[in-house]
Amino acid sequence: MPSTEPRDRLMSRVGIAAQRLARDLGTLAAGDRLPRVQDAAAALGCGNGTVQAALELLQDAGAITLRPRGRLGTFLDAVDHRVLWELAGNRTVSVAMPLPYSRRYEGLATGLQEAFVESGVPLSLMFMRGAETRAVAVAEGRADLAVMSGLVAGDRPDLVVVRDFGAGSYVSSHGLVVARGRDPHDPGLRVAVDQSSADQVELTRRHFGDLDPARVVEASYNQLDRYFATGRIDATIWNLDEIEVHITSPIDTYPVADVVGGANTRAVIVAPAAAPPTSWVVLDALAAESVATSAAAVLSGERIPSY
Numbered sequence: 001m002p003s004t005e006p007r008d009r010l011m012s013r014v015g016i017a018a019q020r021l022a023r024d025l026g027t028l029a030a031g032d033r034l035p036r037v038q039d040a041a042a043a044l045g046c047g048n049g050t051v052q053a054a055l056e057l058l059q060d061a062g063a064i065t066l067r068p069r070g071r072l073g074t075f076l077d078a079v080d081h082r083v084l085w086e087l088a089g090n091r092t093v094s095v096a097m098p099l100p101y102s103r104r105y106e107g108l109a110t111g112l113q114e115a116f117v118e119s120g121v122p123l124s125l126m127f128m129r130g131a132e133t134r135a136v137a138v139a140e141g142r143a144d145l146a147v148m149s150g151l152v153a154g155d156r157p158d159l160v161v162v163r164d165f166g167a168g169s170y171v172s173s174h175g176l177v178v179a180r181g182r183d184p185h186d187p188g189l190r191v192a193v194d195q196s197s198a199d200q201v202e203l204t205r206r207h208f209g210d211l212d213p214a215r216v217v218e219a220s221y222n223q224l225d226r227y228f229a230t231g232r233i234d235a236t237i238w239n240l241d242e243i244e245v246h247i248t249s250p251i252d253t254y255p256v257a258d259v260v261g262g263a264n265t266r267a268v269i270v271a272p273a274a275a276p277p278t279s280w281v282v283l284d285a286l287a288a289e290s291v292a293t294s295a296a297a298v299l300s301g302e303r304i305p306s307y
Helices: 013-025 037-044 048-060 081-087 103-119 131-139 198-208 221-229 260-265 280-287 289-300
Strands: 064-068 074-079 093-097 123-127 145-149 159-164 174-179 191-193 216-218 235-239 251-255 267-272
Touching: 013 037, 013 048, 013 081, 037 048, 048 064, 081 280, 093 103, 093 131, 103 123, 103 280, 103 289, 131 145, 131 159, 131 198, 131 267, 145 198, 145 260, 159 280, 174 198, 191 198, 191 221, 198 235, 221 235
Parallel strands: 093 123, 093 145, 191 216, 191 235
Antiparallel strands: 064 074, 145 267, 159 267, 174 235, 174 251
């Protein structure tokens, strides 16, 4: 006699439909109206009876409680998003992050890892250099979410911010870094620019205006010290958090104005604007207090990064 346990039935035709419904319902909250059975059946490519049986399976598993309201439709009376995530396949969520060259980035990675463990959602952190690279990874479906600054996210209509960690969470500040002895206002300064960093490109443009291409030197953060030491560059706009770690050559730093609202210092998590909303269990993990508290502990040195 076949087992009647909900999880034992997930490999059946009804179970496959239930798994796909669990993914869709993960974006809804208690009080939301369900799609009509016929619409769900058309989307899943199955019959109305299969959808109704799949909804019964999800109810038997304790994932949802339904409340019919006659002609108004059927509504979610209660929903357990963790159970829905499990029945949907408990898949890993991938988050594209900046390379962990700063303590702030290590802290954010540590906080995210801890929050997802607490939520029971598997997490895969993908470290990628350059916000544009991370944005493309999300757009192409190679990453579910990406971490970048609010400055870059605000210029991307194809992305939507699903979590904002506040001013100072991405970097403390940016500054003008100039070789010691050089006039920061010298119109002949050779300026290092990392074209893969949308933040740096935009902040450099805001500070210097349209630079003569002859003054621009392509350089990543790990090349700055050598380029300053050899005289290849005279200046750059850079994140000041780790400048003393990466540059040992004699330099002077000057503050540059933050973008209005501190957008250049805010760490945000983005998702594709065209995709359905992220599951509530994932949003809860992103909003967990442990993300910020763990990040702060790593930044202060009270905790060793773990991700």
